[in-house]
Amino acid sequence: MATKVFGIVGDPIDQVRSPMIFNSLFRERVVDAVMVPLHIRPSDFSQSLGALLLIENVAGLIITVPHKVQAASCLSGGLASSRVAVAGAANALRRTVGGWEGDLFDGEGFAKGMEAAGYAIKGKNCAIVGCGGAGSAIALALLDREIAQLSIWDTQRSRSEVLAARIRTLHRTQVEIREPKKGDDIVVNATPLGMAPTDPQPFSVDELQSDVLVAEVIMKPVRTKLLIRAAELGFKTLEGRHMLDHQVEAIWDFFRLPRLGG
Amino acid sequence: MATKVFGIVGDPIDQVRSPMIFNSLFRERVVDAVMVPLHIRPSDFSQSLGALLLIENVAGLIITVPHKVQAASCLSGGLASSRVAVAGAANALRRTVGGWEGDLFDGEGFAKGMEAAGYAIKGKNCAIVGCGGAGSAIALALLDREIAQLSIWDTQRSRSEVLAARIRTLHRTQVEIREPKKGDDIVVNATPLGMAPTDPQPFSVDELQSDVLVAEVIMKPVRTKLLIRAAELGFKTLEGRHMLDHQVEAIWDFFRLPRLGG
Numbered sequence: 001m002a003t004k005v006f007g008i009v010g011d012p013i014d015q016v017r018s019p020m021i022f023n024s025l026f027r028e029r030v031v032d033a034v035m036v037p038l039h040i041r042p043s044d045f046s047q048s049l050g051a052l053l054l055i056e057n058v059a060g061l062i063i064t065v066p067h068k069v070q071a072a073s074c075l076s077g078g079l080a081s082s083r084v085a086v087a088g089a090a091n092a093l094r095r096t097v098g099g100w101e102g103d104l105f106d107g108e109g110f111a112k113g114m115e116a117a118g119y120a121i122k123g124k125n126c127a128i129v130g131c132g133g134a135g136s137a138i139a140l141a142l143l144d145r146e147i148a149q150l151s152i153w154d155t156q157r158s159r160s161e162v163l164a165a166r167i168r169t170l171h172r173t174q175v176e177i178r179e180p181k182k183g184d185d186i187v188v189n190a191t192p193l194g195m196a197p198t199d200p201q202p203f204s205v206d207e208l209q210s211d212v213l214v215a216e217v218i219m220k221p222v223r224t225k226l227l228i229r230a231a232e233l234g235f236k237t238l239e240g241r242h243m244l245d246h247q248v249e250a251i252w253d254f255f256r257l258p259r260l261g262g
Numbered sequence: 263m264a265t266k267v268f269g270i271v272g273d274p275i276d277q278v279r280s281p282m283i284f285n286s287l288f289r290e291r292v293v294d295a296v297m298v299p300l301h302i303r304p305s306d307f308s309q310s311l312g313a314l315l316l317i318e319n320v321a322g323l324i325i326t327v328p329h330k331v332q333a334a335s336c337l338s339g340g341l342a343s344s345r346v347a348v349a350g351a352a353n354a355l356r357r358t359v360g361g362w363e364g365d366l367f368d369g370e371g372f373a374k375g376m377e378a379a380g381y382a383i384k385g386k387n388c389a390i391v392g393c394g395g396a397g398s399a400i401a402l403a404l405l406d407r408e409i410a411q412l413s414i415w416d417t418q419r420s421r422s423e424v425l426a427a428r429i430r431t432l433h434r435t436q437v438e439i440r441e442p443k444k445g446d447d448i449v450v451n452a453t454p455l456g457m458a459p460t461d462p463q464p465f466s467v468d469e470l471q472s473d474v475l476v477a478e479v480i481m482k483p484v485r486t487k488l489l490i491r492a493a494e495l496g497f498k499t500l501e502g503r504h505m506l507d508h509q510v511e512a513i514w515d516f517f518r519l520p521r522l523g524g
Contacts (some may be wrong), residue, residue: 003281005298036298037267038319047316055310056301057299
């Protein structure tokens with residue numbers, strides 16, 4: 001058997017941590033595999049995805065910014081998980097008969113990271129800002145954990161409406177379209193605002209209640225301006241890296257990589 | 263800067279040693295790069311080569327069996343070295359403006375490996391069996407070292423005639439089309455015969471002169487039936503691995519990888 005090759009596809013690519021994490025695990029678990037960064041522009045993404053299927057030992061891909069939505073649209077019918085279908089985004093693809101099969105682990109990673117950090121989710125009032133792939137995935141994972149109510153918000157009104165409509169077909173929990181406000185227990189930034197030092201805040205945290213948890217999906221910088229402001233106000237905060245760290249094992253299994261003793 | 267990714271492309275791929283060799287060198291020389299095996303079928307080769315150009319941090323490819331001839335034919339005009347043009351084969355490609363640029367290091371690797379093992383080449387009578395990419399490359403490298411005469415042979419007569427004609431435009435050394443015979447000092451198997459245990463011998467060594475050197479291009483098995491028979495007859499032998507080992511530094515430079523102190 002040839003060494004299995006996994007790629008992480010993004011643009012830019014130099015910030016990604018997945019090769020470090022997965023290659024350490026491959027060594028630790030004695031798996032003949034390697035993960036490499038693959039720098040692909042959005043205009044070349046669809047063609048490259050088809051061509052990577054031609055390389056028979058390329059077994060799986062992690063998809064990162066800005067390709068998650070395009071990745072979902074490249075999947076043939078039947079090869080997208082229900083999470084991909086609802087969120088319209090995919091962040092992991094594996095080789096299967098007939099092409100790439102896709103799933104989306106951001107939501108589960110986010111929720112597991114929050115639980116691992118000691119925060120309860122069940123029964124909480126949750127607000128998500130940003131209704132792209134990450135926001136949609138997080139909405140689904142929080143709803144699966146029986147939150148009390150959910151609000152979603154996006155500067156593109158149509159994105160929040162589409163997500164609200166999809167959620168209502170699956171869940172009975174109340175979904176509102178509004179910005180975060182006093183009374184929210186968990187408030188999530190799922191926009192890219194905060195990656196660049198000149199970005200405006202994605203929303204204001206100044207009026208939130210004192211025991212709120214403010215959470216990020218941005219990995220770099222580790223402490224965004226939003227988290228810094230929230231901490232100044234004495235709020236609890238959760239960094240974006242937890243979302244990635246807590247989806248590694250789910251992606252490992254999705255890639256059909258071996259478990260010790262398995 | 264993203265990690266540079268290099269690939270070795272072949273079918274099959276599990277026998278290749280280049281990732282082990284290059285990844286050791288990357289570690290030793292502290293270069294942020296990785297070499298991975300890429301298993302691509304001949305029918306997918308040309309399309310994959312185009313698509314790999316779309317992955318911006320894929321910086322170079324080593325090409326192995328059975329793709330060397332097809333690799334040469336995929337290179338645009340002006341992007342093939344003179345060695346590629348004469349041999350009709352390429353075994354290393356690097357990214358450049360306008361596409362892949364190709365060269366062929368098998369011949370130099372073979373000749374340097376022979377010299378490193380202590381065998382002189384200048385003034386010798388040389389016979390090569392197999393006029394594909396490897397045989398053509400070796401013919402050119404031996405001619406550059408002022409051998410006395412060269413014979414070439416291929417079961418496909420037209421291949422030996424094409425190679426002889428190309429050689430005659432470049433070198434004044436006498437070239438005959440014939441099988442190896444008594445009087446040859448260096449006899450090279452440049453066919454794939456000997457990779458499979460059921461393969462017939464590529465030629466008979468039984469009538470060669472007692473101080474002949476019998477050399478292989480096959481890497482696996484390390485000791486082919488041809489080398490075993492030659493050793494039984496008391497002849498000197500040279501294994502195929504020397505050809506690869508002695509082209510690593512030339513390919514390193516071709517890939518524009520940094521030299522210490524450079």
